[in-house]
Amino acid sequence: MAEKLTQEKVSELEKYAQSIRYSIVEMVTEAQSGHPGGSLSAADILTTLYFAEMNVNPSDPQAVGRDRFVLSKGHAAPVLYATLAERGFFPKEELLTLRKIDSRLQGHPSMKNLPGIDMSTGSLGQGLSAAAGLALAARLDNSESRVYTVLGDGELEEGMVWEAAMFAAHYKLDNLTAFVDFNGLQIDGPISEVLSPLPIPEKWTAFNWHVILVDGHDIQAIYDAVQTAKTIKGKPTMIVAQTIKGKGVCQMENIADWHGKAPSREQCDLFLSQLNELEAE
Amino acid sequence: MGLATREAYGEILKELGGKYENIVVLDADLSKSTKTAVFAKAFPQRFFNVGIAEQNLMGVGAGLAAGGKIPFVSTFAMFAAGRAFEQIRNSICYPKLNVKIAATHAGLTVGEDGASHQAIEDVSLMRSIPNMTVIVPADAEETRKAVAFAAEYDGPVYIRLGRMAVPDLFAADYTFEHGKAVQLEDGKDVTIIATGIMVGAAKEAAKQLQDAGISARVLNIHTIKPIDKDAIVKAAADTGAIVTCEEHSIIGGLGSAVAEVLVENSPVPMERIGVCDTFGESGIPSALLKKYHLTAEDIAAAAKKVISRKK
Numbered sequence A: 001m002a003e004k005l006t007q008e009k010v011s012e013l014e015k016y017a018q019s020i021r022y023s024i025v026e027m028v029t030e031a032q033s034g035h036p037g038g039s040l041s042a043a044d045i046l047t048t049l050y051f052a053e054m055n056v057n058p059s060d061p062q063a064v065g066r067d068r069f070v071l072s073k074g075h076a077a078p079v080l081y082a083t084l085a086e087r088g089f090f091p092k093e094e095l096l097t098l099r100k101i102d103s104r105l106q107g108h109p110s111m112k113n114l115p116g117i118d119m120s121t122g123s124l125g126q127g128l129s130a131a132a133g134l135a136l137a138a139r140l141d142n143s144e145s146r147v148y149t150v151l152g153d154g155e156l157e158e159g160m161v162w163e164a165a166m167f168a169a170h171y172k173l174d175n176l177t178a179f180v181d182f183n184g185l186q187i188d189g190p191i192s193e194v195l196s197p198l199p200i201p202e203k204w205t206a207f208n209w210h211v212i213l214v215d216g217h218d219i220q221a222i223y224d225a226v227q228t229a230k231t232i233k234g235k236p237t238m239i240v241a242q243t244i245k246g247k248g249v250c251q252m253e254n255i256a257d258w259h260g261k262a263p264s265r266e267q268c269d270l271f272l273s274q275l276n277e278l279e280a281e
Numbered sequence B: 001m002g003l004a005t006r007e008a009y010g011e012i013l014k015e016l017g018g019k020y021e022n023i024v025v026l027d028a029d030l031s032k033s034t035k036t037a038v039f040a041k042a043f044p045q046r047f048f049n050v051g052i053a054e055q056n057l058m059g060v061g062a063g064l065a066a067g068g069k070i071p072f073v074s075t076f077a078m079f080a081a082g083r084a085f086e087q088i089r090n091s092i093c094y095p096k097l098n099v100k101i102a103a104t105h106a107g108l109t110v111g112e113d114g115a116s117h118q119a120i121e122d123v124s125l126m127r128s129i130p131n132m133t134v135i136v137p138a139d140a141e142e143t144r145k146a147v148a149f150a151a152e153y154d155g156p157v158y159i160r161l162g163r164m165a166v167p168d169l170f171a172a173d174y175t176f177e178h179g180k181a182v183q184l185e186d187g188k189d190v191t192i193i194a195t196g197i198m199v200g201a202a203k204e205a206a207k208q209l210q211d212a213g214i215s216a217r218v219l220n221i222h223t224i225k226p227i228d229k230d231a232i233v234k235a236a237a238d239t240g241a242i243v244t245c246e247e248h249s250i251i252g253g254l255g256s257a258v259a260e261v262l263v264e265n266s267p268v269p270m271e272r273i274g275v276c277d278t279f280g281e282s283g284i285p286s287a288l289l290k291k292y293h294l295t296a297e298d299i300a301a302a303a304k305k306v307i308s309r310k311k
């Protein structure tokens, strides 16, 4: 059994996650465009991966043998950029160039533009296949490198996800760990009403994946699940993370409308002050 | 400023829904953006969300058409023409099924979402498929008329729509003639052939050219396929030089279609305004149009250049 995080470490990670949420709200407001809801819901997952797990080096973003991350739900680019900046890949000030012309911070992650991005995404349903390819490449190289990816729950409606699911299980890609950001919402409403992908864990089990359910805002639980995944041999692991879309900004929480809408300046100030209060708690 | 063409699509679709009981509408989790939500609200029993599943969107559309319905299917142009290309080819166009694909958020003016969402190849892809009709409306009124035409016409139609609001060019009495170019200005030195949002810029360019003593004909080609050969050949004969303008790659779209007609009939010097074999990027639409050389100034400069190439 892998070691638990110390309480101190958990608090430190929670601070990073809060700071990342702060950056998300700020950058989407500055851009007056972008996707805050699904960025906020994935903040604890990315924090855990980038600050407690993944073997990456901000001063050598292309290092051979590093772990890889694919944001399959590419519209949540703000959480990835905010996490990379928090981790020191580039200065935080650059976050404010999000979605502006000539910026390295494209509306959806572009690996040709920004070092630290391991795969270009934005068209839903394609990331898991690329993650499987990266995992296969690592295996062919006898590398210890592990591959992580985050999918949206609405994204599971894409048929290609299930083609990749079959592939990864068939080729026993146990160096691949995927997450579903199970926030229950897509653009047109609740996933159960738009086009239900439920039940989610059972589907992945049926596709021969190892499945772990976690509270996607409990950093210790996310960390434990990632450690367990590393011990599972012969199968990829799917961590189904129960999350709240818009997590951390109460006006945004569980509201489908905040999927792809930027706050006004005034709303932003209010939201940021809330995030500050939370941090002080 | 007028409406975005997608807004006009939402309005007219609802109107047509009242007129044709056989119209059914499908969307892939983008109904608020594509504006099929307007139809969904009025006719909830004839609206079906397929979720984020564009290939299934086209396949179900094909089946509904084979079953006698008139399906209008919508998503972003990238995911319609791009993601589901082969379903459109084999399940819709090969059997010549009566599916109307109204694809929104085409071109660079999607803006901030960036290259992954900016379809600049869709016209090229769609016009290469046998049995497909390809229409690119220039404004809200042309969209209304084109969508109404599509509902009447029997066979697959691809209608390319935009996200951004565009100026109104046509009045309510405008008549849409399938496959016929619309002459907006007459001129003798050069012909500017434009489609979609570039029609407004072409008119503006003609004005600028007039100030420089150059007389430009302006043609709006809303139907890229079947294309109006006669109007193109006549423009070549009358003006001896052609500039094409499209918010699309210069490979395979309007420019290519016009070039095909010219080389086979009456070759004259030609310049193409379009996205020059590169991906777009994030930015506000106006900044993108400027950076990728899709402005009236760019068109006017191309017109001068093509005139200088006349023998």
Ligand SMILES: Cc1ncc(C[n+]2csc(CCOP(=O)(O)OP(=O)(O)O)c2C)c(N)n1
Residues within 6 Å of the ligand: A037, A038, A039, A041, A073, A075, A076, A122, A123, A124, A125, A151, A152, A153, A154, A155, A156, A181, A183, A185, A186, A187, A245, A259, B028, B029, B030, B052, B079, B083
């Ligand atoms: C292939 C494709 N179709 C449609 C879209 C447009 N789109 C962007 S986000 C989104 C909804 C995503 O919902 P979900 O996967 O649940 O993401 P989350 O709730 O985590 O933001 C859609 C339909 C897209 N980016 N790619």
Ligand SMILES: [Mg+2]
Residues within 6 Å of the ligand: A152, A153, A154, A181, A182, A183, A184, A185, A186
């Ligand atoms: Mg979701």
